[in-house]
Amino acid sequence: xxxxxxxxxxxxxxxxxxxxxxxxxxxxxxxxxxxxxxxxxxxxxxxxxxxxxxxxxxxxxxxxxxxxxxxxxxxxxxxxxxxxxxxxxxxxxxxxxxxxxxxxxxxxxxxxxxxxxxxxxxxxxxxxxxxxxxxxxxxxxxxxxxxxxxxxxxxxxxxxxxxxxxxxxxxxxxxxxxxxxxxxxxxxxxxxxxxxxxxxxxxxxxxxxxxxxxxxxxxxxxxxxxxxxxxxxxxxxxxxxxxxxxxxxxxxxxxxxxxxxxxxxxxxxxxxxxxxxxxxxxxxxxxxxxxxxxxxxxxxxxxxxxxxxxxxxxxxxxxxxxxxxxxxxxxxxxxxxxxxxxxxxxxxxxxxxxxxxxxxxxxxxxxxxxxxx
Numbered sequence: 001x002x003x004x005x006x007x008x009x010x011x012x013x014x015x016x017x018x019x020x021x022x023x024x025x026x027x028x029x030x031x032x033x034x035x036x037x038x039x040x041x042x043x044x045x046x047x048x049x050x051x052x053x054x055x056x057x058x059x060x061x062x063x064x065x066x067x068x069x070x071x072x073x074x075x076x077x078x079x080x081x082x083x084x085x086x087x088x089x090x091x092x093x094x095x096x097x098x099x100x101x102x103x104x105x106x107x108x109x110x111x112x113x114x115x116x117x118x119x120x121x122x123x124x125x126x127x128x129x130x131x132x133x134x135x136x137x138x139x140x141x142x143x144x145x146x147x148x149x150x151x152x153x154x155x156x157x158x159x160x161x162x163x164x165x166x167x168x169x170x171x172x173x174x175x176x177x178x179x180x181x182x183x184x185x186x187x188x189x190x191x192x193x194x195x196x197x198x199x200x201x202x203x204x205x206x207x208x209x210x211x212x213x214x215x216x217x218x219x220x221x222x223x224x225x226x227x228x229x230x231x232x233x234x235x236x237x238x239x240x241x242x243x244x245x246x247x248x249x250x251x252x253x254x255x256x257x258x259x260x261x262x263x264x265x266x267x268x269x270x271x272x273x274x275x276x277x278x279x280x281x282x283x284x285x286x287x288x289x290x291x292x293x294x295x296x297x298x299x300x301x302x303x304x305x306x307x308x309x310x311x312x313x314x315x316x317x318x319x320x321x322x323x324x325x326x327x328x329x330x331x332x333x334x335x336x337x338x339x340x341x342x343x344x345x346x347x348x349x350x351x352x353x354x355x356x357x358x359x360x361x362x363x364x365x366x367x368x369x370x371x372x373x
Contacts, residue, residue: 050228052077052147053248055086057217068245078146083139088217093136095220096211097123102191103309105317108356110190112309112317117185125212130185134178137187143172145195170194177325188316188328210271210298218260219267221247226273226291231299236291240283258284265289272297311367315339318364321356322349336368 052068065080079086086094097120102113117133147167175190214220225246229236244257251257262280268291269275275291277283293299309317315335319328327338339346343365350358 051225051246052079053221053246054079055088055091055217055221056248056250057088057221058250059087061085066248068248071242074148075146076148079143081139081143083135083142086139086143088220090136090139091217091220092124093120093133094140095224098137098140098187098189103313105309105314108317108321108360109193110317110321111193112191112313112320113187113189114313114316115187117187134185138178141173141176141178141189145170145172175320177320177329179329186329188320190317190320213270214267216264216267218247218249218264222261222264223267223271223273226268227271227297227299230273230291230293230297234293237288238291239287240289241287243289269294311364311371314364314367318356322346336372339364339368 053066056063056066063080063085064082065078066085067075068077070076098113098115100123101115101119102111104111117130120133120137121128145167146169149164171192172195173189174192177186177188179186210223211220214223222243225243226236229238240258240261244261247261249257249260251260258280262278262283265275265278272294273291274294275289277286277289283289312332312335315332316328318339319325319335327335330338343361346356346361347358350356350361
């Protein structure tokens, strides 16, 4: 629209002896549109944010941000919330609980989650109060991300140019509704679509049963990070001190930091990953730990992406997208009846909302009719 407006301004201030017809304006508009169709952006976060720490496992910390600092002292990433940085428990709620109830809504290109606290408790297999779960979920949905090496591949007429942008304070979610009622607690979340191809969707790909077998938060993080590196590679070498930073293991004392690392590496052979050396003294001497996949290694796999959202999930996402939060959390039967009643109005709304198409609304209506029959 901006370019169209500029073209029309040109028509106004051109000297009178230069005649520009309406056809000229339309032709220039089409040229601009064609140019912008040829130019597109490919967004990629360097090495994927999944490689950078999201939680601090020191229970005494009062930090709001988990930071990753490069060897030369440059801040690469910061992840945190106004309610404090993630703990091991928050990380577990996110990875094992919330991500298990997350699906992609193809018709609107949205990643959404709808769940109750009871479902999160069941996934965690822990007897934890609704209040604690809601506090953790609130911290997660208010998380922001800062990242220094944000790669943008700008493609113009087939030529690709790489550029680096700074990602400053990107929210993890676009929208969320949290309600607490007795032991239930309902949560509806739309994740930031900017992160769908990168950080958010990666948490769909680790095997859920493997996560349940790992008990310690540090072990979860080591398993996740090394799995990321070995997916697509048979072996992977890493300096032990750099590995500690990626977890993170923040103990100041070098001896204790190395001991903490080696104690938690012991889980890897059970998950299909061998490594050497194992002795702390040998690791200190050689500095490099080499990791290798075995035939039992599963790595990152597609799980949730292949599952279609249910009709209920589509309806709830639709009404949240239309800023009708009260309707979105109504009982499922009410949702269907309301959709039938306002269907003609929703079709008219698609004129102003490019994320929702008439075809998508028609698909939902047909699914409702099929289900009711």
